[in-house]
Amino acid sequence: MPTLPNPIDYAVPGFVLLVLFEMWLSRRRDRSAYEPRDTLTSLGLGLGSTVAGLATGAVVVALAFAVSRHAIFNIGWQWWAWAACFVLDDLAYYWFHRTAHRVRWFWASHVIHHSSQHYNLSTALRQTWTGFFSLAFVFRLPLFLIGFEPAMVFFCAGLNLIYQFWIHTEAIRRLPRWVEAVMNTPSHHRVHHGVNPRYLDTNYAGVFIIWDRLFGTFTPERDDDPVRYGIIKQLGSFNILWAAFHEWVGIARDVWSAPWRAKLGYIVMPPGWSHDGSRDTSDSIKARWQERQPPAPGQQD
Incomplete structure (x- = not known):
């Protein structure tokens, strides 16, 4: 059986050069691109x-x-x-x-x-x-x-x-x-x-x-809705360990404190799910946003 190299090993130097180039480019165009x-x-x-x-x-x-x-x-x-x-x-x-x-x-x-x-x-x-x-x-x-x-x-x-x-x-x-x-x-x-x-x-x-x-999961980028990045509840920290493990910590806390009937839900349900409905999932956020949108032309009562 052929032994194939790991292509990522060869790509890493290119990754580094491209990051450096984009950092240089951002200093000329948009200094906020890199923090x-x-x-x-x-x-x-x-x-x-x-x-x-x-x-x-x-x-x-x-x-x-x-x-x-x-x-x-x-x-x-x-x-x-x-x-x-x-x-x-x-x-x-x-x-x-x-x-x-x-x-x-x-x-x-x-x-x-x-x-x-x-x-x-x-x-x-x-x-x-x-x-x-x-x-x-x-x-x-x-x-x-x-x-x-x-x-x-x-x-x-x-x-x-x-x-x-x-x-x-x-x-x-x-x-x-x-x-x-x-x-x-x-x-x-x-x-x-x-x-x-x-x-x-x-x-x-x-x-x-x-x-x-x-x-059915495609959405195009729109110029009238500039993308905001991150997660729903932003980290608020540059701590590497917290970035790597914070959601596992959250799961452990939720499973520990939840009623027995709800413990599995905090593992297999979507992020943001809660047994009492007190938190937001992406579905609930999108649903509330959709309710606030004006009706499309021709759909007004």
Whole structure:
């Protein structure tokens, strides 16, 4: 079986150069794009994620090979398998990403990536420390069961992550219409990072925005509704450990204090859910916002 390199290892120098270039560009265009403490937090979270990945990667690889022994098909290394693997891996990422916003257990890991109130290339480096603990890897297990080679899947997953780096920027406004129609772009991903009610829980795509269009989760960026970044309850801190673990702490507190009948809800229900309805979820925020919108032309009573 071929041994494939980790493409992210080769991309890291490019990441660094692009962050430095965008920082230089922001000093000429918009000094507010980068905040030193926020950037350092992003870099620290990225480093911690790398360490966590090294610590748990061997277990994930072992699980992948264990599942692949029961593969339905023997796909092998044909040229078309690479294209199919890349597309299906992106589909698996879409469903992971959507679940990570709709199930609090997975959100506790993913929230790290959304915790910055700035949107720049350094934000892309805010990656989870607890993805293994939250079992995020299970979303790719079907690819091994289908019959894709584990090394191929991991390589395609690395390419997927590399692609997502460059879309974390405000320096690029819109791309040609055909690109915006098919691919995930900075405009689409800015929407995903927005806390505006209109934008909450939309645009989950990794590479291909077609998944959001297909499954009804696409929302375009609007010039009359500039994106505000972060999370509903902002961190209010640049503490790296708090950024990495604050939602896990919140889950533990809620489960401890909740009635027995409600404890599981604080793990599997959407972020913001509460047994007494005293908190806001993205759905309730969007519903209240929608009620305040004027009726569309032709819909007035």
